[in-house]
Amino acid sequence: MTETTLTRSVTDDARAIPSQPIAAPAQTSSRASVPTWLTRVWRGPQDDPQWARPALLGLLLATASLYFWNLTASGYANSFYSAAAQAGSQSWEAFFYGSSDAANAITVDKPPASLWFMALSVRLFGLSSFAILLPQVLMGVATVGVLHATVKRQFGAAAGLVAGGILALTPIAVLMFRFNNPDALLTLAMTLAAWATMRSIERTSPKWFALAGVFIGLAFLTKTLQAFLVVPGFALAYLVAAKAPLGKRIWHSILGGLAIVASAGWWVAIVELMPESMRPYIGGSQTNSFLELTFGYNGLGRINGEETGSVGGGGNAGGNWGATSLLRMFNADNGGQISWLMPAALMLLVVGLALRMRMPRADARRAAYLAWGSWFLVTTLTFSLMAGIYHAYYTVALAPAVAALVAMGGREAWERRESFLGCFTLFLATAATGVWGFFLLSRTVSWNGWLRVVVLALSITAAVGFLLVGRLHRRALPALVGLALTAGLLGPAAYSLQTVSVGHTGSIVTAGPSTGGTGGPGGGGMPGGTPPGATTGTAQGGMPGAQQGGMGGLLNASTPSAAVVAALSADASNYTWVAAAVGSQTAAGLQLGTGLPVMAVGGFNGSDPSPTLAQFKAYVAAGKIHYFAAGGGFGGQNGGSNASSQIASWVAANFTQVTLGGSTFYDLTQPLTSGSASTTATS
Numbered sequence: 042m043t044e045t046t047l048t049r050s051v052t053d054d055a056r057a058i059p060s061q062p063i064a065a066p067a068q069t070s071s072r073a074s075v076p077t078w079l080t081r082v083w084r085g086p087q088d089d090p091q092w093a094r095p096a097l098l099g100l101l102l103a104t105a106s107l108y109f110w111n112l113t114a115s116g117y118a119n120s121f122y123s124a125a126a127q128a129g130s131q132s133w134e135a136f137f138y139g140s141s142d143a144a145n146a147i148t149v150d151k152p153p154a155s156l157w158f159m160a161l162s163v164r165l166f167g168l169s170s171f172a173i174l175l176p177q178v179l180m181g182v183a184t185v186g187v188l189h190a191t192v193k194r195q196f197g198a199a200a201g202l203v204a205g206g207i208l209a210l211t212p213i214a215v216l217m218f219r220f221n222n223p224d225a226l227l228t229l230a231m232t233l234a235a236w237a238t239m240r241s242i243e244r245t246s247p248k249w250f251a252l253a254g255v256f257i258g259l260a261f262l263t264k265t266l267q268a269f270l271v272v273p274g275f276a277l278a279y280l281v282a283a284k285a286p287l288g289k290r291i292w293h294s295i296l297g298g299l300a301i302v303a304s305a306g307w308w309v310a311i312v313e314l315m316p317e318s319m320r321p322y323i324g325g326s327q328t329n330s331f332l333e334l335t336f337g338y339n340g341l342g343r344i345n346g347e348e349t350g351s352v353g354g355g356g357n358a359g360g361n362w363g364a365t366s367l368l369r370m371f372n373a374d375n376g377g378q379i380s381w382l383m384p385a386a387l388m389l390l391v392v393g394l395a396l397r398m399r400m401p402r403a404d405a406r407r408a409a410y411l412a413w414g415s416w417f418l419v420t421t422l423t424f425s426l427m428a429g430i431y432h433a434y435y436t437v438a439l440a441p442a443v444a445a446l447v448a449m450g451g452r453e454a455w456e457r458r459e460s461f462l463g464c465f466t467l468f469l470a471t472a473a474t475g476v477w478g479f480f481l482l483s484r485t486v487s488w489n490g491w492l493r494v495v496v497l498a499l500s501i502t503a504a505v506g507f508l509l510v511g512r513l514h515r516r517a518l519p520a521l522v523g524l525a526l527t528a529g530l531l532g533p534a535a536y537s538l539q540t541v542s543v544g545h546t547g548s549i550v551t552a553g554p555s556t557g558g559t560g561g562p563g564g565g566g567m568p569g570g571t572p573p574g575a576t577t578g579t580a581q582g583g584m585p586g587a588q589q590g591g592m593g594g595l596l597n598a599s600t601p602s603a604a605v606v607a608a609l610s611a612d613a614s615n616y617t618w619v620a621a622a623v624g625s626q627t628a629a630g631l632q633l634g635t636g637l638p639v640m641a642v643g644g645f646n647g648s649d650p651s652p653t654l655a656q657f658k659a660y661v662a663a664g665k666i667h668y669f670a671a672g673g674g675f676g677g678q679n680g681g682s683n684a685s686s687q688i689a690s691w692v693a694a695n696f697t698q699v700t701l702g703g704s705t706f707y708d709l710t711q712p713l714t715s716g717s718a719s720t721t722a723t724s
Contacts (some may be wrong), residue, residue: 045509056505079320094197097189098102105207107541108218113170118221121548121645122156123173124629126221127636129160130168135196138312140321141625144617144638147418147651149625150325150334153310154262155223161588168636177225181218185209188441191236193406194243196452203526204448205321208440212536213378213550215439220545223263231271232441235295235412236273242408245284247293251300258304265339267438270423272301274415282408309335322651324625324644327681329651346428349681358697362431370436373556376481379436379443381533384423384477385470386443388683389450390414392400392466396453408709409449417442431550446531457523458510468505471525473498478532482588488554492535498654499528548626598630604702609635616659620706622670623647631670640666642688648681657688661709669696671705 115124120710121141125148133144139153140146149156158176166172181184185205193201208214234256241249247597253275260268276294277694286359312320326334327349342348346362348569363374371380376655390410397407407417418579421437451470457463475497482493503525506513513521535551621630621640628641642657652660661668669692697711 042348052415074116089198092243093202096198096574097186097205098201100189100205100209101182101186104205105178107209107215107537108181108540111544111600112174112178113122114220115174115672116170116544117173117598118170118546119548120546120629120633122149122159122221122223124625124632124639125153125156126159126166126173126597127152127633128638129156130163135321138321141324141628141641141644142618142638142642146618146640147322147323147644147649148324150338151223151260151264152331153323155221155226156225158226159221161270161660164220168633174219177218177221178511181209181214182228184218184232184441186216187232187236188444191232191239192409192445192448194239200448202346203451204444205384206526207447207530207533208508208536209382210530210533211440211444212533212540213380213434214440215537215540216545216550216552217434217539220550221436222434224434225687227260227267228425228437228441229261230256230263231268231416231438234271234275235416235441235445238278238412239291239405240277242282242403243405245293246298250297254297254300255300255304258306261301261305262308266337266437268422270438271416273371273419274412277415278408278412281411282403282405284403290550299587322644322649323618323639324649324651327650340439343429343431344427347712348429356665361599362429365426365428365574367422367425369422370439373484373627374433375436375550377484377536377553377556378433378551379439381478381481381527382443382447382474383439384473386417386450387475387530388445388466388470390417390446390455393446393450394461395452396457398511406449406453408419409519413442413449417446432549434549435706444636458507464507464510467510467525468504471500471507471528472504474529475504478529482532484556485554488539489535492532495682496531498527499531503528576711599627601631601634602702602704605631605704605706606634608701610707611638613637614666616667617665618667620668621671623672627670627672643682643685646681647685650682650684651690653684653692654687664710666709667710668699668701670705671698671707 084660100372117591125141126134126137128140128143132140134145135143136157137153138145139156141149141424142381154294158180159173159491162172162175163169166175171561185208188208189201189205191201193205213229217228234253237249237253237256240246241253249631257268257272278292279294279297279617283293285293295415303426308366309331312323317329323329323331325338336343338348363369363372369375390413393410394414397404397410400407417439420442424435424439443551447470448698451467454463454466454470458467478500479493479497482490485492503521506521507522510518510521540552611620613635617638618640619635619637620631621642622631623642625641627647628639632639640652642652644651655695669689671689692707692709696709696711697713699706699708
């Protein structure tokens with residue numbers, strides 16, 4: 042066959058085949074093996090810059106790495122909440138109410154939402170430092186991601202990344218997202234509410250605004266009325282900027298309020314309607330009422346200083362909890378926790394609102410300034426002027442607002458960098474941040490004193506660069522922005538690294554190195570002196586503690602000895618509570634050491650009327666309690682019940698004193714005979 046004949050034959054055969062799409066050859070590259078969903082996760086939305094999604098994933102990975110680093114050095118961290126999480130992992134009733142013990146004698150003095158996550162983690166992984174603290178780390182990473190997404194929608198991927206990075210490196214955020222106080226969940230829930238609020242404004246959607254209300258409800262079930270500090274700003278932003286007639290905007294706002302009531306009220310209704318004999322006592326209240334706890338001890342009492350049953354009290358310019366003033370967030374107790382970028386946040390908020398003043402009513406950026414700015418201002422003023430119980434770690438609730446305002450205002454000014462207002466705003470914010478960082482670092486000159494000089498030099502250099510931004514080559518602009526961010530975040534990053542390098546235990550903790558602040562009772566005058574169980578040498582769970590800044594270790598449970606654990610565990614099944622102790626910290630230490638229910642007489646401070654002397658006598662007569670731990674409680678309460686003192690006196694006068702591993706207890710199964718003296722047995 043000739044070549045021509047062969048060619049014709051092949052051509053005829055090809056014509057005889059019906060026309061069909063030719064399948065592309067199978068791809069053999071590694072890209073074809075990547076699942077579609079994974080590609081979408083890596084790439085992100087189509088209109089994003091190529092670097093945006095990888096940068097976000099890198100930020101989240103870096104945040105998780107920082108927050109997980111050295112996590113278990115804090116042991117059980119705040120033993121008060123760890124014991125409640127342990128109880129919730131053993132009893133669903135304790136889980137629901139947030140009880141301090143699995144036998145449901147009394148609850149903690151907060152709603153239980155944050156405990157739910159910890160208790161589920163303990164059920165899944167077993168009782169350990171990691172299981173207790175894992176949920177807070179995940180909440181921290183989630184908060185960074187949600188903040189990024191919220192800021193990005195109106196101000197772009199770069200601004201979202203900056204906001205997330207600032208939040209991730211805020212010292213008090215680094216601490217509280219590695220600690221088991223309720224503030225981690227509170228901060229996440231409020232940030233989620235901000236995200237839903239901005240989406241509702243963007244879409245004029247009552248469903249999205251109702252979802253914001255649901256998140257506020259979750260925040261309420263975490264830390265009661267503090268959740269409502271963000272509500273005025275969110276409502277204002279929606280009423281101003283939503284694209285709907287005023288009547289509909291008002292109605293949508295009402296729906297959001299109803300969503301708050303529904304999402305938080307179901308639990309409150311169950312607790313208030315349940316007969317007192319069928320549920321634990323509500324810790325922190327004097328009348329066994331969650332509503333009293335909400336509006337009294339955890340509510341107005343925090344504002345006016347009249348928290349009945351609290352330690353320290355005051356009511357006059359902060360009492361023993363530090364002086365109240367408009368500059369409270371910048372003092373030695375709070376400055377290094379949160380205030381690094383607060384001057385810049387305030388400046389950029391004012392400039393941002395001024396720049397958006399003449400925009401249409403529905404301008405989304407102005408709505409963002411209203412929402413985040415109101416969060417920032419209302420919370421700052423509340424913390425600055427509250428005369429009741431106040432701790433520096435509360436300021437974590439400011440961190441998302443500060444981060445958002447700096448990123449949003451910085452982006453707004455950068456877009457106008459060719460104008461005098463834009464470049465001068467960047468100059469002023471950068472210079473103010475550097476100067477304030479210098480002063481903050483000057484409070485700890487014995488700790489990396491050179492750092493303040495570096496921060497000041499970098500910030501001044503960057504600030505001058507912004508004044509000359511019009512003369513710089515465009516290739517130098519990213520370097521200028523990077524220099525400004527480095528100058529602003531170097532101090533907080535150093536504080537954050539110090540924070541993760543040590544353990545933090547107790548009920549009053551601070552981030553970074555010690556600055557000599559008072560921090561509240563114990564730092565400058567706890568009535569009655571340092572409370573029992575306040576330790577800094579050993580973290581809970583047998584893990585070595587470490588030196589920590591501020592007031593680490595105050596109001597912390599001690600670890601019981603092996604002899605105490607053995608004695609309390611013996612015949613434990615015969616008792617409802619293997620022991621009772623005045624105050625939650627003493628009880629928490631015994632409970633975490635044994636894994637068995639321990640009654641916290643009088644609740645956290647020992648000042649709650651639970652149980653009464655008559656009730657305690659009935660428990661003892663029924664053989665429900667084995668031992669009573671001597672000591673405990675604080676003294677110096679601002680009112681409250683003296684039932685715990687009556688119980689302690691009655692026990693000492695009527696039961697045999699025993700020494701277990703160097704600790705004094707009373708054996709409630711060995712009453713003294715009439716006219717005999719207390720005897721001592723040693724184990």
